[in-house]
Amino acid sequence: MKPFMKLAGLSLCVSLSFASSAAERVISAGSGITELIVAMDATKKLVAVDMSSMVPESEKLEKLGYHRTLSAEGLLSVEPDLIIGSPEMGPKAALDIVRQADVDVEVLPQATDPEQLLKNVDTLASLLDTDSQVSDQLKQQINEQLKRIDELKGQLKRQPKVLFVLMRGDRAPKLGGGGTPADRIITLAGGSNGAGFDGYKTASEETLLSMNPDLILVNKPTMENADAAKMLVEKLPLLKFTPAGKQDRIVNLPTAALLGGLGPSALNSSEDLAKQLVEIQ
Known part of the structure; x- marks a missing residue:
């Protein structure tokens, strides 16, 4: 019985470790990405967005310039633990400085077809550690809309x-x-x-x-x-x-x-x- 309790305790510690590492201060640098984050009701994790991103007026978020011309100083000023952007996000030099500051930078492919859009929903759900029911519901809405079209x-x-x-x-x-x-x-x-x-x-x-x-x-x-x-x-x-x-x-x-x-x-x-x-x- 004691070995089982030790294993259970270890499992709990590992679980807590993963939970605590989930991103809580996120920058979205890309209008398409921000739109999906809003649709997934995950704006509470956002601390800043780029100028092209549209968010509800009730969300008081920092605007950090255009996603092509971001500055390392601006990005780091809001103390993010995760930056998610499109392939157009840059410049590379600014992103390299941010990575050196131990901030995770993730680039999602631009969705040019429904298949990539659905993949991006899954990727965002994983990065933001959202409830799987939320992402599944969004994908269902997308598929239903495609069917109507x-x-x-x-x-x-x-x-x-x-x-x-x-x-x-x-x-x-x-x-x-x-x-x-x-x-x-x-x-x-x-x-x-x-x-x-x-x-x-x-x-x-x-x-x-x-x-x-x-x-x-x-x-x-x-x-x-x-x-x-x-x-x-x-x-x-x-x-x-x-x-x-x-x-x-x-x-x-x-x-x-x-x-x-x-x-x-x-x-x-x-x-x-x-x-x-x-x-x-």
């Missing part, structure tokens, strides 16, 4: 042509092609990106008119989600004569949906887009 795609009579236009203040708008965050949303929703090229290119009013889009998604890079659709029509009034303009299908795409890869915001925008595409004859 697939069902909507099944109702499409044809593959509508969609354009994504990025507003840039006084400069000419840019058209988003293949490989862009908006393209991922369009494709997932069942639309066809009418750009016909990869990346971004400046687009004139005549170019957009000639593409004859069924729907136009618009964004102006700002965290306040300005009414970019209204701005676009005011700047390029002839767009009102495209199929998209005639059917009042020049719509805003939230900034959050374009940041940090495929995540809850991008899925929400894709589902909203899929609902609109179903209505196109």
Whole structure:
């Protein structure tokens, strides 16, 4: 009986050791990562985020600059025990200094497809030591949303042509092609990106008119989600004569949906887009 009690005591000590080593002061440097942490109701472990991250207003968190240009001094000033970031997090020199200070730095792949998104949920759940029921519930919600999007795609009579236009203040708008965050949303929703090229290119009013889009998604890079659709029509009034303009299908795409890869915001925008595409004859 005594050997068993000793073993049980040892087991308890090991268990307590692992529990005490769980991260409690976390920095999230990447909007997609922060979005998942919020969805997992684990914001209580956050002490700071980068400028691109969106958190509930009730959370009073330090903002430590943009995830590409972080400083070692800023990161260490909030005394983190774990920093989680995207592959764009940097610079490397700052992260090396933080690692030398015995702070764990973890990099998660950017989710470009549902499979990687689900893997990132599992990885975050492990890093943050969250209840497995919470991560399982989030993955179930993601899978259910993907199923709803697939069902909507099944109702499409044809593959509508969609354009994504990025507003840039006084400069000419840019058209988003293949490989862009908006393209991922369009494709997932069942639309066809009418750009016909990869990346971004400046687009004139005549170019957009000639593409004859069924729907136009618009964004102006700002965290306040300005009414970019209204701005676009005011700047390029002839767009009102495209199929998209005639059917009042020049719509805003939230900034959050374009940041940090495929995540809850991008899925929400894709589902909203899929609902609109179903209505196109």
